[in-house]
Amino acid sequence: MSSKDLTTRDRILNAAWTLLESNPGVAARMSDIAKKAGVSRQALYLHFPNRTELFIAVTRHQDAVFGVQDMLAASRAAETGEERLRAFITAWGNYIPRIFGVAKTLLVMSETDVDAAQAWNERMADMHEGCAAAVTALARDGVLAMDETEAADLLWTLLSIPTWEYLTRLCGWPQERYLSEITRLARLGLC
Amino acid sequence: MSSKDLTTRDRILNAAWTLLESNPGVAARMSDIAKKAGVSRQALYLHFPNRTELFIAVTRHQDAVFGVQDMLAASRAAETGEERLRAFITAWGNYIPRIFGVAKTLLVMSETDVDAAQAWNERMADMHEGCAAAVTALARDGVLAMDETEAADLLWTLLSIPTWEYLTRLCGWPQERYLSEITRLARLGLC
């Protein structure tokens, strides 16, 4: 059994991950997570102070499993600004579907939960930095056609999780079309 | 007193409106709404079956007060497709800030509440229709540079409430800049 050799903490993280992914935006119940992990409800509180912190730990776990750092590092290695923009959009755009369920839940919770809000804001700030860096690369190449700050804001919005959700989940666009359209729109809008 | 001559139902609607507006995304407590309306908590249940239906009634109330129909009718009267697109973006883009608090709450709730989800989806479907109509007008003028359905989806996403929230609330853009940038991006992306 794949879950037998895992630590209790990891089994809890995986159970929460699965439930959040299967129902994006809905904060799974502690009792359901416990059941799925094959553990008592109280065991969750032995490893995490509360539900919010558990969910935050899941996002960190995902980042570690998927190796976000490496993903984004690739885009930083690009030669030209335009190539860097393309790589950044591709990397992040392909990351969203993998984290969507958990991220959406955290996004929803951040409206009412200060801890969730802080964790979410940090994530968003990181993303914005990435956008700003890509924009700066464009500016250095002299191809940026607008204010740097505004351009970063715009790119950040185009690459937001809600935008991805609208186009792929609600409009039914395949991931490929999402990527190509966002890339096209970003280049048109910024350059 | 302005609230003295209103019906109890209207005072409840106004109280809920105020609270939702003052804390977008957070579903106000029934007891707080009652207190603000100067009415007992149980009185709310005399006029609305539950909290979700109360909030939905608030959005209908807003639409009536603001006269959405008239607003959107103006954009339908435009001569050219491009003029219609511009008018539609302006009308809707200026409507969002007026309804943001309530709409955001309904959006958040729709993740867990089926009634809220249905009401929200209807609203979104209406918006999508409006986008499709504007796109069709562009196509009729022969200035549309992409598939009609895709164009409508794209416009709908650009005009979504999350997009507005990202640019104005999170990035701090003034409403004017939001309008001009979205208009520019829509024209670039569609034509």
Place this chain on the structure above:
DNA sequence: TCGCTTATTGACACCGTGTCTATTTACACA
């Protein structure tokens, strides 16, 4: 004054989170 509607009051069931305590299981070490 009667009868009807509207509103109030207080109590209650229900659900889910987070806390606490007593108890059990598993395992390392002597």
Place this chain on the structure above:
DNA sequence: TGTGTAAATAGACACGGTGTCAATAAGCGA
């Protein structure tokens, strides 16, 4: 083999918030 310690369980509980219910009161038209 026993003992100590950490990890986990079981069960009970407080709390906050929604929605329900029943009894009562207030306003008002006929």
